[in-house]
Amino acid sequence: MKPTIADLRRDYTRDGLTEAQAPDEPHLLFATWFAQAVEIETTEANAMMLATVDEHGQPHLRTLLLKGFDERGFVFFTNYQSAKGEQLATQPRAAMTFWWHDLERQVRIEGQVEKVSDEESDVYFHSRPAGSRLGAWASPQSQVIAGREVLEQRLAALEIQYAEDQPPRPPHWGGYRLVPQVIEFWQGRASRLHDRLRYQLQDGQWRRERLAP
Numbered sequence: 001m002k003p004t005i006a007d008l009r010r011d012y013t014r015d016g017l018t019e020a021q022a023p024d025e026p027h028l029l030f031a032t033w034f035a036q037a038v039e040i041e042t043t044e045a046n047a048m049m050l051a052t053v054d055e056h057g058q059p060h061l062r063t064l065l066l067k068g069f070d071e072r073g074f075v076f077f078t079n080y081q082s083a084k085g086e087q088l089a090t091q092p093r094a095a096m097t098f099w100w101h102d103l104e105r106q107v108r109i110e111g112q113v114e115k116v117s118d119e120e121s122d123v124y125f126h127s128r129p130a131g132s133r134l135g136a137w138a139s140p141q142s143q144v145i146a147g148r149e150v151l152e153q154r155l156a157a158l159e160i161q162y163a164e165d166q167p168p169r170p171p172h173w174g175g176y177r178l179v180p181q182v183i184e185f186w187q188g189r190a191s192r193l194h195d196r197l198r199y200q201l202q203d204g205q206w207r208r209e210r211l212a213p
Helices: 026-040 083-090 118-127 130-138 148-161
Strands: 047-053 059-065 068-070 073-079 093-100 105-115 173-187 195-202 205-210
Touching (some): 026 068, 026 093, 118 130, 118 173
Antiparallel strands (some): 047 093, 093 105, 173 195
């Protein structure tokens, strides 16, 4: 008999997550897990799902790439005039989720979102491949266009315009930092008795607690 969707399952047995393994600061645990994901995962370890909410309360979800993190938060870059940019301008809160399949791990992060400095955006923009820099100018992100030829024509014109020079960072393009208030680390375990450790920021201090799976 052909298996149904309900029959699709696996038992997670790779690892566990105890309180003894979890430091007081969640960004330290994230750094450890991220380094292991970069080494082991077969797909992009910095891929994450970003959720925002529009003015009507409708959630929106998409996949982005994380481009930096430290104790201040988690950084990604995009067009400020895109749908997500407009949503963050109205509701500057977001959630992101990392799923590392090979490690049987998930990290969920929630918090406030702020723009990074122009200097930080400039540094990252000029580190991008030439095609990506031109693409930031060519694409009116999230706007309706007549066809792919619109993008190709705009890119061709930009390649001529900047044949002898480097394009500057578009004023409508730059970075955001999600400043975390909640970070949850999920480690798959056997029999669906997964490990879940949640950090919550309270009065400037991180409080760690275990959640039932």
